Amino acid sequence: MGRSRDGGAVTIGFDADDTLWHNEDHFHDVEQEFAQAMTPWVSSEAALAMLTETERRNLKIFGYGVKGFTISMIETALELSGGEVPAGVLQELIEHGKALHTRPPRLLPDVEDVLDALSGRHHLLLVTKGDLHHQQGKVGESGLAVHFTHVAIVAEKDAPTYRRVLDREGVAPERFVMVGNSLRSDVLPVLEIGGTGVHIPYEFTWAHEVVEVPDAARASGRFHELASIADVPELVDRLAGVRRR
């Protein structure tokens, strides 16, 4: 990353779900409840495998987000029970879907301090994919919006999308660092357009997001793995060529 004229200021993009606040843990709990409710017909493992398969099939139609997940649960329950699933179970699945929407975001450790420290010296973007209404609601409830120059909620986090978001912000990919828990969505497409990708794994990873790190990514010198968001400021300083005294 080359030095800039504005004292090492760069643009840092942050993913939201499972990077700034917990998300997948609640999905994981709901999936377990779903699997448990399906045991009259199939094993938990089989129920989860069928749900994942329905989700994959429906992703093209519904896109990302809780509402598509909720419909996929109902569809799978009807299918695997041969239509025998009681109405009460379906109503519970709908309630789980609503709870996934309405539970306030619980911030991950150090998030507030890190954003506070970085936003004074750099431009911060929030780049999140999924449901517009839901993501916008969570950003508002999180109280974190104040730290970001812009919040981009996008349908898919691929290379063309990142290019479009950075174009609109007038930011060159070489001056962009993206931080997130998903290699597939936060890191690889950013490396592809010439930016820097910082991977911070979360406890759970949705099956859809699981990928290997290609050797080329490691070889690029623009791929970094950190244990915690608390390590981001030091890395950014190092990348931007700022010496701390």
Added chain:
Amino acid sequence: MGRSRDGGAVTIGFDADDTLWHNEDHFHDVEQEFAQAMTPWVSSEAALAMLTETERRNLKIFGYGVKGFTISMIETALELSGGEVPAGVLQELIEHGKALHTRPPRLLPDVEDVLDALSGRHHLLLVTKGDLHHQQGKVGESGLAVHFTHVAIVAEKDAPTYRRVLDREGVAPERFVMVGNSLRSDVLPVLEIGGTGVHIPYEFTWAHEVVEVPDAARASGRFHELASIADVPELVDRLAGVRRR
């Protein structure tokens, strides 16, 4: 609308659903199918009233869009049948929800010609609310994206949202004309921020969007009602102070 230095160019915002392409007619068909399927338990009228009530209740949680509508249909069917609704009917409701997602947009008459004529002389924005994945898909499939400087997909079309969209485009509300079928979403909030609102009614209006035109809106001199999108170019010329020779 004052004259501008760039030969009368203004920024024209277009709504999408029921302004550029048919939408509510398909919802209307699905609602009729839903009501028909509920007749073992309640009258069609009662079924539709309950569905509208469920939708209203769920709107805060789910936001706009087909997926929330689909879940609301399932929830209402379970409730009004006392859990007796057959699995096959629920599966059909899910299929209706998918069909609402996947049917390619059917353009309204004259849309293509009007956008083609206007985009040469003015800046066109697409401003649509609802589901990001679905709206983005329809914009792509419509083939109309090429006419627009920017496509803004927003969670709610209220005055702060329009202000934010125009700010980002560097457009003064006084130089902005919004065209759409919904008084509530396309016209009133735009009048509120000092812009011009053009209402083009569609055959069906979703219960949620039905409002009266306040006297103040008519008195503003910035409210216009047209029978067809084909009348927009002439109105815009008149508003922008361009004389056709």
